[in-house]
Amino acid sequence: MSQAVTHIYEVYIRTTPEKLWEAITDGAMTKQYLFGGTLEPGQLERGKPMRYRLDDGTLLADGEVLELEPRRKIVQTWRGTPNADDPLSRVTWEITPLGDVCKLAVIHEHPDANAKSARGTQTGWPIVLSGLKTLLETGVPLVIGRHGEVPASASRC
Secondary structure: OOOOEEEEEEEEEOOOHHHHHHHHHOHHHHHHHOOOOEEOOOOOOOOOEEEEEOOOOOEEEEEEEEEEEOOOEEEEEEEEHHHOOOOOEEEEEEEEEEOOEEEEEEEEEEOOOOOHHHHHHHHHHHHHHHHHHHHHHHOOOOOOOOOOOOOHHHOOO
């Protein structure tokens, strides 16, 4: 059996806890930074599903709310559909207000360090969090693909 692994990502965003919470929990917002994945509407509460779908209805990621502290913390299970055979993992979103800035920590715990999803986390979360920060600070989505590529039409360099 493989060892577990935990990936921890922190980003500082010039925003309020309320706006950051909205960006994490509102499907219209998640679609703009989470690889096109819209968080399905529903009651955000313990034991309820948290699913992200693409525009065509394809399930991008599936999970369940384990803990919830509005405007501060969400703990959820996580299974990305590209790696549906991997063991269920756990994601914690934690918001810490720091004056005009919020620190967002995303902690992704994988029971198997060799799982595809554990390796994908290292590429995926930095893209997601960079997109979230850019969106909240500029109002404009950051265009980066799932594997870190920038479409030629979006290149400004």
